[in-house]
Amino acid sequence: MGSINALRGTKDILPAEVGYWQQLETIAYQTFARAAYQEIRTPIFEQTELFARGIGEATDVVGKEMYTFTDRGDRSITLRPEFTAGVVRAFIQHSLGSQGSVQRLWYAGPVFRYERPQAGRQRQFHQIGAELIGNGSPAADVEVIAIATDILQQLGLKSLKLDINSVGNQEDRSNYREALINYLTPYKAELDSDSQDRLTRNPLRILDSKNENTQTIVQNAPQLLDYLSETSRIHFEQVQGMLNALEIPFTINPRLVRGLDYYTHTAFEIQSDDLGAQATVCGGGRYDTLVEQLGGKPTPAVGWAMGVERLILLLEKLQTRSPETPAVYVVSRGDQATSQAMVLTQKLRSQNIAVEFDLTGANFKKQFKRADNSGAQVCLVIGDAEAEATTLNVKWLATQAQTTVTQAEFLNTIETFRAQLQDHLGQG
RNA sequence: GCGGGUGUAGCCAAGUGGUUAAGGCAUCGGAUUGUGGUUCCGACACUCGCGGGUUCGAGUCCCGUCAUCCGCCCCA
Structure with a gap:
């Protein structure tokens, strides 16, 4: 056949399923509006350096998953693999925080990662997300989580689990990192090969290895929560207290370590049991150092992103939506x-x-x-x-x-x- | 990037080396040239994802490739 098909890992959204997209977008839009969040739209491509610096050179996303190319002006360009770095760049560039006011932002659109496609994972996929920039209080973390759970609940998605953890501030983390390396080094030979690699590069990720042997070794490893400073611990406790007050059920998962370098303090994930290996439907956390890292004034922030395709998979299992019919x-x-x-x-x-x-x-x-x-x-x-x-x-x-x-x-x-x-x- | 499964029409599929590649759904045409959901008749794959090889003969076996699915890795 001489015809041209959509590229690997990309998909057409056909009329038969677009109703789910519209439903999701409408609910998200209304929920954000009720919470006084405003939409921001940033370019689909950015300077490669933005992501390298923002997400972290050592991460898989930057190391092997970016769509990077050189344009005709010999600049290194990357299709955005996530939104946060671009949104923060816009925040800094346009001095959105100059009045010291809080910015409540949401976005929706395609992102790109060069990965092997499988169910719930594509090379071009879509995210809807929120960023609350300019406030470091635990209430900000909770507001953002509450919006996410609100959207998912309105979609009628049940049996989703919210996991939370605190990765502390940078000092807490580097102390813990050292302790973890000290603990794991004697076992190095017994770890799976991926984890051996991560021992120096990104040891915290070893905690959530799926390898059984590695897991038994990790059982007795020092706990990140024990290395939190007083202020970090109080922050985390207040987040939990407010989630309880809002009756949002959650589980503390001390092994929850997110893959992007910029997270501090609260990290969270919402997962479904009905999606196979790609279970995470929403992921996010606090990132108090990113704005400064990208050249802005020190500004605390917290946010999340949802994977639209994964949500649609769940909606399709849940409902039979009749197509739009004319009257x-x-x-x-x-x-x-x-x-x-x-x-x-x-x-x-x-x-x-x-x-x-x-x-x-x-x-x-x-x-x-x-x-x-x-x-x-x-x-x-x-x-x-x-x-x-x-x-x-x-x-x-x-x-x-x-x-x-x-x-x-x-x-x-x-x-x-x-x-x-x-x-x-x-x-x- | 690694390991494994799959690939026959718009969709679901039969086909297990041998004459013209079942069947169903959908679509289109007709029976019924101004009135639907039923029924009946007919059309609809010069070819089995693509390329090469083995063979007298390949949808069927082999190799490569592309796509897809499952797992690893990672993430939304």
């Missing part, structure tokens, strides 16, 4: 009739009634068959005879009841017609 199907035959029918159709549409117009001019049998398949409640029919008399037939498909009215009268009583449609909708 009215218009059938016509003959040039004059078709012209009159088109005028009627546009009038109805301008009155906010959903109308599908049959363009085929085929015999009435065919057109009625399509009318039936369309799911419309009512058929408007204009043939040669009706065109001659400037009338039309109104046929209710469920009852087969058909009446003839003049086109002028039909347009004058369009509100009555709409009410009849509502009645039929109501009977469902």
Whole structure:
């Protein structure tokens, strides 16, 4: 076949499933609006250095998953592998925090990672996320988590688990890192090969290895929570207290270590049991040093991102959504009739009634068959005879009841017609 | 990047080296040239993801490649 297909790891979102996307986007948009969050849109590509510095050179995302290329001006460009770095860059560039005010931001759009695709993992995928920049209180962490759980709940997604942890501040973490390396080094030979590599590069990630042997070794490792400073511990406890007050169930997972370098203090993840290996549906945390790291003033911040495709997978399992159907199907035959029918159709549409117009001019049998398949409640029919008399037939498909009215009268009583449609909708 | 499974029409598929590649759904045409959801008839894969090889003969076996799925890694 000489035809061209969508690239590996990319997908077309077809009409049959786009309803789920719209549902998700609508709910997210309304939830953000209620919480006084404003949308921000940043470029899809940025200087490579932004991500290298922001996400961390040692991370897998930067090390092996970025779509990086050189443009015609010899600049190194990268398709965004996540939103936070770009949003923070915009925050700094436009001095959004200059008044010392809090910025509550949300975003939605595609991101790109060069990975091997599997269920719930694509090379171009979509995220919806929130960033609260300029406030370091535990209440900020909780606000952001509450918005995430609110959205998921409105989507009707049950059996999701919220895990939280604290990775402390940078000092806590470097102390802990040292302790962990000291503990693990004697076992080095017994660790799985991935974990051996991570021992120097990113030892905290060894904690969540899936290798059984590694897990038994890690059982007795020192705990990150024991290395938290007084202020870090208090912060974490306050977060937990407020989550309890909001009756948002959570589990403390001391092994939860997120893969991006910028996290401090609170880290959290929301997972589903119904997605196989790619279980995380929402991930986020606090990142108090990132703004400064990217050249801004020291500014605390917290945020999360949701994976849209993974949520859609869950929604599809949960619901059978009927596709959008028109209320009215218009059938016509003959040039004059078709012209009159088109005028009627546009009038109805301008009155906010959903109308599908049959363009085929085929015999009435065919057109009625399509009318039936369309799911419309009512058929408007204009043939040669009706065109001659400037009338039309109104046929209710469920009852087969058909009446003839003049086109002028039909347009004058369009509100009555709409009410009849509502009645039929109501009977469902 | 590593390990394993799969790939026949728009969709679901039968096919286990031998004449013209079952069947179902959907679609289109007709029976019924102005009225639907039923029924009946007909059409719909010069070819089995793509390329090469073995063989008298390949959808079927082998190699490569692409895509997809599962797991690892990682993340949303």
